[in-house]
């Protein structure tokens with residue numbers, strides 16, 4: 290029940306970064322080997338987002354081990370695996386756990402087709418036929434998943450998921466589970482870090498589709514950047530369709546440079562916002578406004594001649610989108626051309642009852658240009674008595690990342706919205722999270738993996754995990770205890786030992 294509830298939570302519900310009670314909830318997809326329960330689970334959670342997430346999406350060595358387990362009659366031994374990571378990414382102090390929903394979908398749909406069985410037979414000709422009959426019969430109805438809720442802030446070494454079941458089956462899940470969690474958690478954390486540095490009040494848009502690692506990287510990036518605190522994707526319409534993520538885009542330089550003159554606008558009529566009148570020549574109205582702002586006292590010396598092909602592009606874009614006009618202003622020259630051209634069009638729209646949305650800057654010194662732009666917007670608000678003009682949205686893009694946003698904050702800037710692509714979706718500053726999936730118990734006996742590198746020693750035993758909160762309500766520490774140990778109780782002192790540093794106790 291719990292698992293179905295978890296898997297069915299919509300993305301929107303999962304988005305809040307929550308402080309989890311880490312006492313394991315028990316999401317199991319179908320208890321007991323029962324085909325109808327597995328079918329019910331499939332129907333309830335739906336298929337994985339990526340149809341390539343099938344039972345063959347695993348390392349070959351998982352099948353080799355599954356065969357050897359089966360040959361030794363060990364395949365049904367009850368195994369417990371922990372999925373965890375060893376170090377917070379990006380040199381940071383936290384990670385946001387993501388990817389659980391896709392894991393639940395994966396196991397709910399886990400089943401080999403005849404075609405897949407034939408392929409496995411062809412690549413593993415040394416295996417007995419009866420093994421393939423065994424594979425034909427398996428699904429994940431005997432697998433239990435205990436997990437921290439998706440979207441939680443998590444820390445190294447504490448299991449994000451505990452996966453239990455027949456060893457041969459759970460072994461096959463190692464690679465797809467780690468695959469589904471690794472990038473999801475990394476990019477969600479990256480998005481959360483960008484949100485943290487930008488601040489709550491800024492609009493954050495993901496611009497990454499063109500730069501992401503293929504279609505799956507892009508779809509995952511859009512889904513998990515939204516989970517990590519972005520407001521919208523501007524770049525990925527399919528993600529909007531699949532997940533209901535808001536879409537908010539602008540336009541590119543191509544639209545601006547495609548225009549050569551104002552003569553290219555055949556239909557210049559625009560109906561007033563309230564429908565009461567029709568302006569027969571919107572382009573002339575724009576030109577009048579351009580003259581007025583060029584002549585205005587408070588703006589004198591700011592504007593000279595502007596690029597007329599850019600003005601044509603803006604005017605025609607406004608005719609297409611009078612209620613949400615937003616212009617990319619850096620194709621030719623931001624302060625000399627893009628800004629006055631934008632203002633002329635926005636003022637003409639204002640005459641007809643429309644409110645323009647704002648501008649996007651995609652090059653140059655974004656702190657300086659945003660501040661200068663804001664000054665112009667305020668000057669126009671004052672000069673022509675147009676309330677709200679000063680508050681027009683300034684969007685910035687161009688190779689932005691945590692460091693550039695931090696630098697902008699330190700310099701002072703007037704950017705309201707950031708569009709972030711490459712650095713966000715490729716997780717440029719750290720390529721992978723390094724999640725692992727380790728056997729911690731088999732047939733109720735604890736197991737360990739030793740290593741010269743103490744950080745790589747696995748922590749044995751089936752565990753339960755808790756996040757302890759102090760009197761003030763802040764989380765103090767995450768602890769792991771054996772499953773058989775009593776739960777910690779509020780108000781009762783408890784000795785916590787660091788798993789690797791003998792001297793560290795609290």
Ligand SMILES: Nc1ncnc2c1ncn2[C@@H]1O[C@H](COP(=O)(O)OP(=O)(O)OP(=O)(O)O)[C@@H](O)[C@H]1O
Pocket residue numbers: 651652653654655656657686687688689690693696697700
């Ligand atoms: N005030 C600022 N402080 C710190 N970094 C900034 C500031 N303004 C812009 N940046 C960043 O500096 C870099 C500028 O890159 P680059 O010089 O390649 O772009 P550009 O020449 O302005 O634009 P383009 O090459 O796209 O026409 C970008 O990563 C941008 O985000």
Ligand SMILES: O=P(O)(O)OC[C@H]1O[C@H](OP(=O)(O)OP(=O)(O)O)[C@H](O)[C@@H]1O
Pocket residue numbers: 496497499500541651686687688689708709710711712
């Ligand atoms: O800079 P990112 O964070 O990756 O965001 C995506 C970039 O994609 C677009 O640029 P475009 O494809 O036109 O390339 P360019 O601006 O680099 O020339 C957009 O104008 C952004 O600059």
Ligand SMILES: O=C(O)c1cccnc1
Pocket residue numbers: 496497523524537538539540541649686708710
């Ligand atoms: O909508 C935009 O402005 C956008 C979308 C993708 C990439 N760059 C910009």
Ligand SMILES: [Mg+2]
Pocket residue numbers: 651687
């Ligand atoms: Mg660009």
